[in-house]
Amino acid sequence: MPHPPTTPGYLIAIIVAGCVLPPACIAGNPSGKQAPPNFVIIMADDMGYGDAGCYGGTHISTPNLDRLAATGMRFTDFHSSGNVCSPTRAGLVTGRYQYRSGVDSVVNADPKVADHHSGLQRVENTFAEALKQRGYATGLMGKWHLGYDVKYNPTYQGFDQFHGFVSGNIDYVSHLDRMNVPDWWNGRKLEDEPGYSTHLITMHALEFLDQNHDRPFCLYIAHEAVHAPWQAPGDPAQRGPTADAREDRNPKAETFKAMMSAMDAGIGQVVERLQHHGLTENTLVFFLSDNGPAGGSAGPLRGRKGSNWEGGHRVPAIASWPGKITAGTVTDQMGISIDLMPTMLELAEIKPAADRPLDGISLVPTLLQNAAPTPRQLFWNHKAMRDGHWKLILGGKGTPAKSVGLYHLAEDLGEQVNLADSQPQRTASMRKALEAWTADVTGNVTAQPDHEAFLQRSR
Numbered sequence: 216m217p218h219p220p221t222t223p224g225y226l227i228a229i230i231v232a233g234c235v236l237p238p239a240c241i242a243g244n245p246s247g248k249q250a251p252p253n254f255v256i257i258m259a260d261d262m263g264y265g266d267a268g269c270y271g272g273t274h275i276s277t278p279n280l281d282r283l284a285a286t287g288m289r290f291t292d293f294h295s296s297g298n299v300c301s302p303t304r305a306g307l308v309t310g311r312y313q314y315r316s317g318v319d320s321v322v323n324a325d326p327k328v329a330d331h332h333s334g335l336q337r338v339e340n341t342f343a344e345a346l347k348q349r350g351y352a353t354g355l356m357g358k359w360h361l362g363y364d365v366k367y368n369p370t371y372q373g374f375d376q377f378h379g380f381v382s383g384n385i386d387y388v389s390h391l392d393r394m395n396v397p398d399w400w401n402g403r404k405l406e407d408e409p410g411y412s413t414h415l416i417t418m419h420a421l422e423f424l425d426q427n428h429d430r431p432f433c434l435y436i437a438h439e440a441v442h443a444p445w446q447a448p449g450d451p452a453q454r455g456p457t458a459d460a461r462e463d464r465n466p467k468a469e470t471f472k473a474m475m476s477a478m479d480a481g482i483g484q485v486v487e488r489l490q491h492h493g494l495t496e497n498t499l500v501f502f503l504s505d506n507g508p509a510g511g512s513a514g515p516l517r518g519r520k521g522s523n524w525e526g527g528h529r530v531p532a533i534a535s536w537p538g539k540i541t542a543g544t545v546t547d548q549m550g551i552s553i554d555l556m557p558t559m560l561e562l563a564e565i566k567p568a569a570d571r572p573l574d575g576i577s578l579v580p581t582l583l584q585n586a587a588p589t590p591r592q593l594f595w596n597h598k599a600m601r602d603g604h605w606k607l608i609l610g611g612k613g614t615p616a617k618s619v620g621l622y623h624l625a626e627d628l629g630e631q632v633n634l635a636d637s638q639p640q641r642t643a644s645m646r647k648a649l650e651a652w653t654a655d656v657t658g659n660v661t662a663q664p665d666h667e668a669f670l671q672r673s674r
């Protein structure tokens with residue numbers, strides 16, 4: 216018989232970051248109530264709907280993602296709120312359509328471009344800020360892409376720790392951005408370290424887990440993979456004074472596979488580290504991609520990164536939480552990246568800020584009860600919307616600007632049979648809903664002072 220501990224765990228109050236968690240919150244305590252769950256959000260970059268084995272991808276092996284799906288829940292109808300990088304990230308961290316924060320286009324690497332000067336303003340509430348109030352340790356490892364100036368650094372947006380880069384992509388080896396500017400940060404300090412970016416992101420994620428395993432935490436792992444430049448582990452730098460300046464437009468199949476494998480292996484290491492610390496049953500792991508593929512595969516979907524066709528924004532999404540989410544489930548519930556913040560806040564019992572209502576919905580009923588899918592409406596870029604299985608798209612890439620497309624995705628996932636003419640009433644009502652949504656999300660946009668000042672100077 217093991218001896219009971221001298222000091223029963225339930226008598227200890229954990230004091231973290233000025234926040235006292237009641238004894239009932241301590242994991243496994245005799246009151247039966249669990250500690251608030253930990254969150255690990257893993258976002259791939261430019262990974263397509265067809266780029267994982269568990270999504271029918273045959274060109275690539277993703278054993279760790281496949282295992283995550285086998286131990287958890289796989290979404291068939293999950294979306295990014297943008298079809299390119301920055302907008303999706305602005306939506307993800309605020310839980311609101313990105314138009315509201317004024318970060319609705321790519322924050323450009325080139326300072327001569329107005330969009331270089333946009334960023335997520337401090338007035339926004341991020342999930343990291345919300346969770347910090349509840350005593351969570353917070354970290355971002357990898358890509359931020361929500362502002363270049365150091366004043367937009369993620370450590371000003373609720374993240375205690377940041378190891379990674381602020382631009383859209385860096386050389387995986389030399390860590391220079393597209394303008395050949397060094398872009399590898401430790402918090403607010405430019406601090407390069409040697410290594411392949413995917414490996415570094417994983418290493419810092421594991422360190423974060425080692426440092427914070429005994430308190431509630433939220434770890435946002437924003438992989439660079441599988442964004443260009445196309446560099447596999449072991450490849451030389453492509454950017455920098457001594458580097459081969461030529462960057463391939465399209466990836467070689469072997470290179471792309473190796474980039475994906477490095478990320479997949481890193482995800483496996485993170486799951487193992489959670490197991491090592493005994494955290495799997497109190498940690499929700501959620502994996503998703505930030506938009507459709509650039510170098511990879513959209514599977515059966517039409518369109519790719521940057522388009523409003525499903526291939527631009529329907530993404531792989533997997534949730535794993537052993538003991539809470541039934542292993543091996545597949546859900547057709549429509550979901551979107553802006554749902555993650557309301558989901559985390561509900562699980563952590565935090566009320567969202569009243570002045571910044573969330574646009575997403577909590578996915579808790581889907582995750583924990585595998586509730587039957589509820590129909591909903593989702594919107595993209597003032598040009599596309601879903602209403603249940605119906606998809607409306609205005610001027611879809613490859614069609615005339617004024618074209619109107621209506622597709623029934625349950626029967627036509629590839630958006631090939633345009634029903635707009637045969638369904639005029641539905642088309643009209645969806646257009647009306649899209650216009651109303653546009654008016655709503657553009658009605659009270661957060662100002663972007665640096666962007667405005669740049670435009671003033673260039674006039």
Ligand SMILES: [Ca+2]
Nearest residue numbers: 260261300505
């Ligand atoms: Ca992206």
